[in-house]
Each structure stands twice: as structure tokens, then as C-alpha cells.
Amino acid sequence: MRTWPFSPRHVVLIPLSALMLLPLVWMLVTSIETLAESRHFPPTLVPSGIHWQNYPDALAAAPFGRFFTNSLIVTLASVAGNLLLCSLAGYAFARLRFFGRDVTFIALLATLMVPFQVTMIPTFLIVQHLGLVNTLGALIAPNLVTPFGIFLLRQFFRTLPVELEEAARIDGCSRLGVLFRVVLPLSMPALATLAIVTFLWTWNDFLWPLIAISSTDKMTVQLGLASFQGAHQTNWTLLMAGNVMALAPMLLVFVVAQRWFVQSLASTGVKG
Amino acid sequence: MRRSLLFVAALLLVLVAGCGGSGSGSSNGGRVNIVLWHGYVDIEGRALADEAKRFNATHSKIHVTVQNYGNADYALQKVLTAIRGGSYPDIVYLYGSWAANMARTPKAVDVAPLIKSDPSINWNDFWPAERQAVTVGDKIVGVPALVDNLALVYNKKLFDQAGMSYPTADWTWDDFRAAAKRLTDPSTKQFGWAYVNDASEDTVWRFDALLWQAGGDILTPDQKHAAFNSPAGVAAATLLQQMATVDHSVYLDNGNGNYANLFNSGKIAMLFTGPWDLSGFPDVDYGIQILPGNQNHQTISGPDQWVMLDNGDARRNAAWTFLKWFTSPTEAMQWSLATGDLPIRASQIQTPTYPKYTAKYKGIATFVDNEQNALKARPVLPTYNEISQAMGQAIQAILLGKAQPQQALDQAAQEVDQILAQGS
Amino acid sequence: MIQRALGSDHLAGWLFVLPAVVLIGVFGILPIGWALLLSFQHNDLLTAPTWVGVDNYRTLVHDPVFRDSIRRTLVYTALFVPLSVGGAMGVALLLHRPIRFSRFYRTAVFVPVATSTVATGIIFNWLLEPTYGIVNFLLDKVGLGPYGFFQDPDQALYAIVAMTVWGWLGFDVIIYLAALQGIPEDLMEAAQLDGAGRWATFRHVVWPLLSPATLFLIVWSTINALQVFDEIYVTTRGGPLRATTVLVYYLYNQAFELFHAGYAAAAAEVLFLITLVFSVVQLWLGSRRVHYSS
Numbered sequence: 005m006r007t008w009p010f011s012p013r014h015v016v017l018i019p020l021s022a023l024m025l026l027p028l029v030w031m032l033v034t035s036i037e038t039l040a041e042s043r044h045f046p047p048t049l050v051p052s053g054i055h056w057q058n059y060p061d062a063l064a065a066a067p068f069g070r071f072f073t074n075s076l077i078v079t080l081a082s083v084a085g086n087l088l089l090c091s092l093a094g095y096a097f098a099r100l101r102f103f104g105r106d107v108t109f110i111a112l113l114a115t116l117m118v119p120f121q122v123t124m125i126p127t128f129l130i131v132q133h134l135g136l137v138n139t140l141g142a143l144i145a146p147n148l149v150t151p152f153g154i155f156l157l158r159q160f161f162r163t164l165p166v167e168l169e170e171a172a173r174i175d176g177c178s179r180l181g182v183l184f185r186v187v188l189p190l191s192m193p194a195l196a197t198l199a200i201v202t203f204l205w206t207w208n209d210f211l212w213p214l215i216a217i218s219s220t221d222k223m224t225v226q227l228g229l230a231s232f233q234g235a236h237q238t239n240w241t242l243l244m245a246g247n248v249m250a251l252a253p254m255l256l257v258f259v260v261a262q263r264w265f266v267q268s269l270a271s272t273g274v275k276g
Numbered sequence: 277m278r279r280s281l282l283f284v285a286a287l288l289l290v291l292v293a294g295c296g297g298s299g300s301g302s303s304n305g306g307r308v309n310i311v312l313w314h315g316y317v318d319i320e321g322r323a324l325a326d327e328a329k330r331f332n333a334t335h336s337k338i339h340v341t342v343q344n345y346g347n348a349d350y351a352l353q354k355v356l357t358a359i360r361g362g363s364y365p366d367i368v369y370l371y372g373s374w375a376a377n378m379a380r381t382p383k384a385v386d387v388a389p390l391i392k393s394d395p396s397i398n399w400n401d402f403w404p405a406e407r408q409a410v411t412v413g414d415k416i417v418g419v420p421a422l423v424d425n426l427a428l429v430y431n432k433k434l435f436d437q438a439g440m441s442y443p444t445a446d447w448t449w450d451d452f453r454a455a456a457k458r459l460t461d462p463s464t465k466q467f468g469w470a471y472v473n474d475a476s477e478d479t480v481w482r483f484d485a486l487l488w489q490a491g492g493d494i495l496t497p498d499q500k501h502a503a504f505n506s507p508a509g510v511a512a513a514t515l516l517q518q519m520a521t522v523d524h525s526v527y528l529d530n531g532n533g534n535y536a537n538l539f540n541s542g543k544i545a546m547l548f549t550g551p552w553d554l555s556g557f558p559d560v561d562y563g564i565q566i567l568p569g570n571q572n573h574q575t576i577s578g579p580d581q582w583v584m585l586d587n588g589d590a591r592r593n594a595a596w597t598f599l600k601w602f603t604s605p606t607e608a609m610q611w612s613l614a615t616g617d618l619p620i621r622a623s624q625i626q627t628p629t630y631p632k633y634t635a636k637y638k639g640i641a642t643f644v645d646n647e648q649n650a651l652k653a654r655p656v657l658p659t660y661n662e663i664s665q666a667m668g669q670a671i672q673a674i675l676l677g678k679a680q681p682q683q684a685l686d687q688a689a690q691e692v693d694q695i696l697a698q699g700s
Numbered sequence: 701m702i703q704r705a706l707g708s709d710h711l712a713g714w715l716f717v718l719p720a721v722v723l724i725g726v727f728g729i730l731p732i733g734w735a736l737l738l739s740f741q742h743n744d745l746l747t748a749p750t751w752v753g754v755d756n757y758r759t760l761v762h763d764p765v766f767r768d769s770i771r772r773t774l775v776y777t778a779l780f781v782p783l784s785v786g787g788a789m790g791v792a793l794l795l796h797r798p799i800r801f802s803r804f805y806r807t808a809v810f811v812p813v814a815t816s817t818v819a820t821g822i823i824f825n826w827l828l829e830p831t832y833g834i835v836n837f838l839l840d841k842v843g844l845g846p847y848g849f850f851q852d853p854d855q856a857l858y859a860i861v862a863m864t865v866w867g868w869l870g871f872d873v874i875i876y877l878a879a880l881q882g883i884p885e886d887l888m889e890a891a892q893l894d895g896a897g898r899w900a901t902f903r904h905v906v907w908p909l910l911s912p913a914t915l916f917l918i919v920w921s922t923i924n925a926l927q928v929f930d931e932i933y934v935t936t937r938g939g940p941l942r943a944t945t946v947l948v949y950y951l952y953n954q955a956f957e958l959f960h961a962g963y964a965a966a967a968a969e970v971l972f973l974i975t976l977v978f979s980v981v982q983l984w985l986g987s988r989r990v991h992y993s994s
Binding site (some may be wrong): 027113114118119164196204227249 | 713716721724729731794816820855916925927969971
Binding site (some may be wrong): 295352353356358360377378380381421465473474475527528530531532534538543658661662665669672673676678 | 744745747750756804821827829831850851853892935936937939940942953956957958959
């Protein structure tokens with residue numbers, strides 16, 4: 005299969021990308037405008053100059069360094085937890101036959117079906133009983149494993165050829181060993197996806213940290229940003245500068261994790 | 277013997293207070309720590325931090341910590357959750373519309389007895405609208421934090437360009453409507469007026485001002501029935517309808533505040549708005565006038581409050597001391613000077629700082645005087661939010677041309693009667 | 701030996717899922733149980749609640765606003781799921797085979813997913829503003845419009861569909877890309893050697909092998925669509941004239957703006973049942989149609 009220098013696919017992909025990138029462009033432009041320029045409507049797409057001052061101002065308006073650190077700790081912990089626990093559970097639901105398997109799976113999935121607005125207060129009470137209120141633990145514990153991740157990995161594991169796993173078992177490998185030595189290496193795209201998505205959600209989570217955290221030194225980036233959104237005085241330039249800074253780690257993670265989406269024929273071991 | 281008992285008591289007090297967890301102050305060894313939750317940012321946030329610092333420096337027995345709870349829109353959720361969780365602040369900034377709901381929780385301190393026993397707060401010095409907003413039956417559920425009102429803010433340049441003279445204090449509804457029509461130009465996408473049409477309280481309270489001017493009321497005096505579908509209400513609603521659907525002179529904002537940016541860009545000639553919006557108009561040479569009206573120029577005021585929550589006697593007294601200090605004429609005037617907020621007390625006008633304030637904030641004096649036109653207040657009921665929603669839907673429908681004034685208001689009145697009958 | 705292997709599968713299975721079950725039990729199932737109890741009360745979260753049995757449910761059945769909100773939620777879901785999942789499959793297929801700038805395209809497609817709902821709401825308000833927005837401006841150039849979009853009760857829900865499809869497409873694309881990654885290249889080659897054209901290859905090789913991902917995305921998108929809230933909160937606030945008041949918006953309004961938390965919990969239970977039915981049906985249909993590994 006040859007790659008044409010100018011594949012017709014570009015005809016679709018270029019306008020699509022433009023559409024997708026429009027908000028980012030607008031955010032960037034707004035973040036380098038002066039406040040007066042941002043208060044125009046229709047918005048100015050080409051500002052008079054680059055007002056970099058908004059970025060240090062945003063950083064100074066609130067302890068963003070602290071917020072970033074908090075967000076990073078919570079997010080990385082959630083990603084690690086999910087990768088491990090969802091792999092274990094997903095594999096069990098995909099391959100192992102045990103009593104009550106399907107009912108348990110549906111029950112876990114069912115917890116996604118009640119909107120958070122309803123469960124957030126009892127969740128707070130539980131977290132409070134555990135003594136975790138206003139700690140980063142309150143943000144990590146409920147997010148250590150999610151039924152979404154279990155479902156995702158279950159589906160992916162089931163697409164893998166089961167012969168490999170059986171072969172490993174016959175060779176005397178334990179179930180845990182099969183999971184870690186055979187299945188997971190083949191599941192890199194799925195794991196990368198789970199990592200990206202967990203990172204994204206935990207990073208962007210707003211409502212739960214709002215409830216669980218009450219002191220500034222434990223706030224996450226999204227909470228800090230929300231302080232800018234006053235009812236009547238939206239300081240859009242600072243808000244967008246803050247948003248751009250908050251978006252940057254996300255994009256960085258995505259660009260790095262993208263490697264796993266490149267087709268790799270090397271070690272699939274599935275030939276013929 | 278007594279000394280060791282005291283020691284044990286103090287120890288217990290520390291343990292009990294210490295178990296409060298987050299968001300709580302404590303009382304230890306004579307100094308009382310209290311916590312204040314607020315949503316201020318930027319200038320106001322810094323001003324509040326300064327005030328707290330000054331208070332702490334001059335009051336050795338009390339230490340107040342101010343905490344930003346994020347966006348004031350979410351304040352009620354946070355406070356509710358905190359109260360349920362057993363760990364909540366001593367003072368919290370809340371919107372006036374939540375007063376009736378806060379009155380129902382036993383954790384909210386009833387300030388009425390405190391006012392009676394401590395006249396130094398000079399309660400009647402606060403504007404009538406503020407006092408009404410925090411009074412729920414026999415209880416007084418908060419101390420005024422903020423007051424504002426609606427006035428007519430207009431773009432002088434657009435009037436000049438159209439060769440029209442500026443709005444006067446005698447303007448009638450017809451004058452206003454005619455001016456808006458003349459200032460509307462579809463070819464340049466310019467509108468004479470703007471109205472927030474998201475069916476929220478923002479939609480309702482501007483209508484309320486017109487309703488009251490026409491002699492109407494929101495509810496009957498016994499608060500058992502709706503009264504806004506009276507001829508006065510229909511007259512007010514018809515003004516809105518005619519301007520929006522016949523003259524097409526009204527820009528309908530869907531709740532995202534774009535009207536402010538449009539006004540700043542010279543696309544809208546007149547607004548009914550308050551002092552909070554003024555800093556968003558750096559590019560406009562604006563004028564401020566009282567609202568247009570036929571027999572009177574009544575306006576509506578939207579006060580917010582500091583609600584005190586009960587964390588025990590020591591902290592409650594400390595919180596009261598802080599609020600008295602913070603809302604005293606000199607301190608409140610300092611605050612107004614720093615933030616542009618309207619004076620919360622009539623006596624602030626007499627302080628030496630007042631002229632500095634009116635010099636610093638262009639046109640603010642009109643708003644201060646306009647506070648005297650805020651004669652009526654919205655009902656302080658737990659069901660007010662439902663009433664507001666019913667009215668908001670009706671006004672939105674009228675402005676969109678989907679319903680006739682009498683019919684829409686009648687339907688809303690029916691809903692409101694039901695709401696009032698059910699109680700809450 | 702087989703007997704023993706099967707027997708200890710039970711133990712291993714439960715050990716593997718135990719941490720997840722415990723965590724989700726505490727942070728997922730317990731709160732849901734509390735919410736169920738709440739639905740049998742009149743509770744404003746501030747004062748002492750009163751038990752009212754199934755009163756809330758009875759009121760729900762007769763509540764026209766609630767019934768309308770269910771209808772709108774179903775309409776929204778029926779549009780959102782096919783558009784986002786179907787569109788994503790198309791885009792993923794375009795991006796899967798080697799192409800120049802693929803990294804750029806993938807990142808571009810992902811950007812809306814990473815953008816916060818607040819920023820998304822602001823920009824769509826700007827784009828779709830009836831008088832000053834750029835969309836009406838462009839449509840006017842080709843002789844269409846102007847449209848009210850978020851301000852028109854008849855168009856608002858569809859505008860929300862467009863906005864949310866835009867915001868979620870990239871997410872589905874990533875899932876599909878990961879799934880396509882797992883299709884062995886030699887299967888595709890074999891099909892072509894057999895003389896299969898592109899469409900036939902797609903239909904008989906790619907589509908079946910993508911079916912586990914498709915099932916996942918359909919179930920997941922449905923669950924999410926039935927609970928759409930954030931995007932509506934930052935744009936139309938349930939209006940105009942309730943045109944975008946979907947179930948969760950109605951529920952939020954009841955609980956946090958009108959202080960009817962018990963009533964809101966009852967509405968949430970109804971939503972839960974609807975979602976459960978959808979998911980079970982989809983999974984059951986899927987188990988018959990979805991093609992897992994060779």
C-alpha cells in the first residue's frame with residue numbers, strides 16, 4: 005500500500021481539523037489580548053499585539069503552581085490505580101469463569117447510570133466518615149477504579165486470540181502471569197487509551213473537587229479557574245490564559261501517548 | 277484543684293474543636309479562630325484579604341481566616357454539603373435569594389436577638405431593601421453584604437450620533453420606547469435596548485421594577501396568591517412585548533452576559549443594569565439615569581448577605597464582632613472605595629471618604645441616590661425560586677413572541693397559586 | 701486437571717475483581733442506595749426530612765415537565781449516539797492508514813475532548829449567536845438563515861446535539877483507532893489477495909472486528925447521552941422555553957434550585973431504570989452480533 009503524496013483524505017481531514025481547532029485558536033487569541041479587546045463583540049480574531057502579561061497575571065492571581073501540583077498528584081494516582089485495577093478486573097470479566105460474574109459486571113456498570121448530581125452528597129458523607137475531607141485522598145479514592153475502564157479493557161481483552169493465553173497456562177504460567185506477560189503487552193493501545201481518558205477526566209473534574217475541597221492549598225487547576233468565573237465580571241483574558249495552561253499538560257500527554265497508536269507489527273506474534 | 281479542671285476543660289475544648297476537620301476554626305487558649313467563606317476575586321478578593329489582615333492586627337482575641345469557595349453561584353451547594361458533613365464556616369457570603377432557605381436550617385444564626393441586645397450595629401442605618409431581604413418572618417438571617425439597584429445606563433455617543441438628548445429623570449415609558457426605536461438600526465446591527473432573556477431571576481427582576489412602577493405587586497399582601505397578572509403586570513409585559521416583537525429594538529441576551537460586551541462595543545444604546553457592570557465598559561462614555569417611569573421611577577434592589585452559622589458561643593460571638601466591624605460606616609466606606617460597591621449604610625454618605633468614592637467611580641452617585649427608589653422588595657419565601665421560574669418562563673415566552681401578555685401571566689399566576697398552596 | 705483449573709477460576713476471578721468491587725461498592729453503590737432512600741422522602745437538605753413513601757414517584761408520573769424532559773432526552777440520545785459513533789468510525793478509518801500529518805490530525809481531533817466545557821460553551825455561544833455570530837454570517841453568504849440556534853425553542857436541542865457531537869467525536873475516534881490497531885495487517889492483506897474491494901474488506905473484515913469497540917461505544921455513548929448536563933448548563937440553561945430541559949437538567953433544577961432533593965432523587969431513579977434497560981438490551985443484542993477473537 006503506497007501513500008500518495010496528496011491523498012484525497014486530506015480534503016476531509018483539513019476542514020475537520022480546522023473545525024476542531026477553532027476553539028483552541030480562539031482561546032489562544034483571547035489569552036493574549038488586553039482585557040478591553042476581549043470585551044468586544046463580535047470578538048476580535050486578530051488582536052493588536054501579544055499581551056503576554058495575562059499569563060504571569062493568571063499565575064499570580066492564584067497559586068497556580070500549587071494547583072498544578074495537586075492536579076498532577078491526583079491525576080497520576082488515578083491513572084496508575086485504574087491501569088492496575090481495571091486490568092485485573094477487566095481480565096477476570098473477559099476470560100475467567102466465576103460465580104456471579106455477569107451479574108457483578110452489570111452491577112458495576114450500573115453505577116454509571118445514576119447522575120453524579122444525585123450521588124455527590126452521599127459520596128461526600130462517606131468520604132467524610134473516612135476522614136478524607138479536604139485532602140487529596142478525597143479526590144483520589146473515588147477515582148482509583150472506574151467501571152468505564154473495566155468495560156473498555158474487557159472488550160479489548162476479548163478480541164485477543166485466546167490461544168496465546170492457553171499456551172502460556174499450559175507452560176505453567178499463573179493467571180496473573182498470563183495477564184502481565186501475555187495479555188497486557190498486546191493491549192498497549194487500549195491501555196494508552198485508558199490512561200489518556202482517565203487523565204483527561206480527573207484533570208478536568210470540577211464538581212467533585214468543588215464539594216470535597218475547601219481550602220485553597222488543596223485546590224486543583226479547574227477549581228482555581230472557576231474562581232475567575234464570577235457571575236458578572238468574567239475576566240476572560242485571565243480565564244483563557246488559565247485554560248490554555250490547564251490544557252497544555254493534556255495535549256502533551258496525548259501527543260506522547262500517541263506513539264501507541266502507530267501501527268506496530270513487531271511483537272504481536274500473530275502470524276498466519 | 278480548679279486550675280487542673282480548667283486545664284482539662286481547655287484540653288477537651290481543643291480536642292472537640294480540633295475534630296472539626298476542614299473549614300472550621302477553633303477556640304484555643306483565649307483566641308478564637310473563625311472562618312469566612314466568600315467568592316470574591318481580583319480587586320475585591322485582595323480588598324477582603326486586606327480587611328481581614330487589618331482586623332486581625334487590631335483584634336488580638338480573634339483571628340479570621342478568609343477562604344475563597346470558588347464561584348458564588350455554587351455557594352449554596354457547598355454550604356449545604358458542609359452543613360450535612362458537620363464541618364462548616366462561621367460566616368458565608370450568600371445571594372439574597374437564598375435567605376428564606378437558609379432561615380430553615382437550625383445552623384443559621386438568627387441575628388434578630390443579637391441586634392436587639394447590641395444596638396451598636398445600628399440596624400436601621402442599613403437601606404430598607406437590605407433589611408427586608410434578610411428578614412424571614414421573625415428571623416433575621418444575615419447581615420447585609422452588598423446592595424445594588426437597577427438604573428438606566430446609556431451610551432452618550434450613540435445618542436449624540438442620533439441627534440437625541442440624553443435620558444432625563446422625567447422620562448416616561450413612551451419616551452423610553454421611542455428612544456429605543458430611534459436608536460435601533462438593523463443595517464449596522466445596533467439595538468436600542470438589551471434584555472436578559474434566559475428565564476432566570478435576571479429576566480424576572482427587571483420586569484418586577486416595571487410592575488411596581490405601574491402600581492402592581494408580585495403577590496397579594498397575605499402572600500397566598502399571585503398578583504402579577506393584574507392590569508399593571510399586563511401593562512409592563514406589553515411594553516416588553518411591543519419593544520421586542522413590534523419595534524425589534526431589544527437585543528435578547530440568552531444569559532451569557534454578551535450584552536455587556538455588545539454595549540461596550542457600541543452596539544447597544546441603553547441598558548437596565550447595576551454598578552457591577554460598569555467596570556466592563558471601559559470603551560464607552562456612559563451616562564447613568566434613574567429608570568424611566570410613568571408615575572414614579574421605582575427600581576429594584578438585589579442585596580446579598582453574610583450568613584452566620586452556629587459553631588458554638590465563642591465563635592458565634594467572634595463572628596458577630598467581625599461583622600459589626602466590617603459593616604461599620606468607616607470600614608464599609610473603605611470597602612466601597614476599594615471595590616466600587618455601593619454604600620450599604622445611609623450614614624456612609626456622611627463619611628469624609630464618600631466624596632473620594634464618587635470621584636473615583638464615574639456616575640456612581642446616581643446609583644446611591646437611586647437606592648431611595650427601591651421601595652418594594654421581592655417576597656422572602658422558601659418557594660420564591662419556584663415562583664421566579666414560573667414568572668421567568670412567562671416573560672421569556674412573551675419576549676420571544678410565543679405568547680400574549682395576559683395569557684402568559686395568567687398561566688404563570690395559576691402555577692404560582694399552586695406553588696403557594698403546597699407550601700414547600 | 702481440567703476440573704481443578706475450573707474450580708480455582710472462581711477464586712482467582714473473585715480475587716482479581718475484589719479491589720474494584722470494594723472501591724466501586726463504597727463509592728458507587730452506597731451513594732446510590734442513599735439516593736434511593738432519598739427518593740422516598742421530602743427532603744430539602746437543610747431541615748429534617750419526612751418520609752412519604754412513593755409520593756414522589758406518583759407526582760412524577762403526573763408531571764408534564766418531567767415527561768417532556770424524558771422525551772427530549774430520548775430525542776437527544778437518538779441523534780447523538782449514531783452521529784458521534786458513526787462519524788467517529790469514519791474519521792478513524794481515514795486516520796488509520798498511514799497519511800501525512802496524521803499526528804497533527806489526531807491531535808486536532810482530540811482537542812475538543814480536552815477543552816473544558818466552559819470554554820466550549822463560550823465559543824459555541826459566540827459561533828451560534830443569531831445576530832453577530834459567524835455561522836449566520838457565513839450562511840447568509842449562501843442565502844440561508846438567519847437561524848436562532850440556542851435562542852430558538854425549535855432549534856436549540858439540535859444545536860446542542862451539534863455542539864456535543866463536536867465535543868465527543870475525538871474520544872470515540874481514539875477508541876476506534878486503538879481497536880483498528882489490533883486488526884492484524886495480514887488479515888487485510890489476505891482479503892485483498894482474494895480480490896476483495898475496499899468496501900467488501902470493510903464489511904467482512906474490518907466491521908466485524910471493530911464490533912466489540914462499536915458495542916462499547918454505543919453502550920457508553922448512550923449512558924452519557926441520557927445524562928447530558930454540563931454543556932446545557934453553560935449555554936441554554938434548559939431553555940429557551942424548556943426546549944433543552946433534559947432529565948438531568950430537570951433533576952439538577954429540582955434539587956439545587958428548588959430544594960426538592962427527594963423529588964430529584966426519584967427522577968434520578970427513573971433515569972437509572974431507563975439507562976439500565978437500554979444497556980442490558982444493547983449488551984444482549986451485542987452478545988449475539990459482536991465478533992470476538994478468532
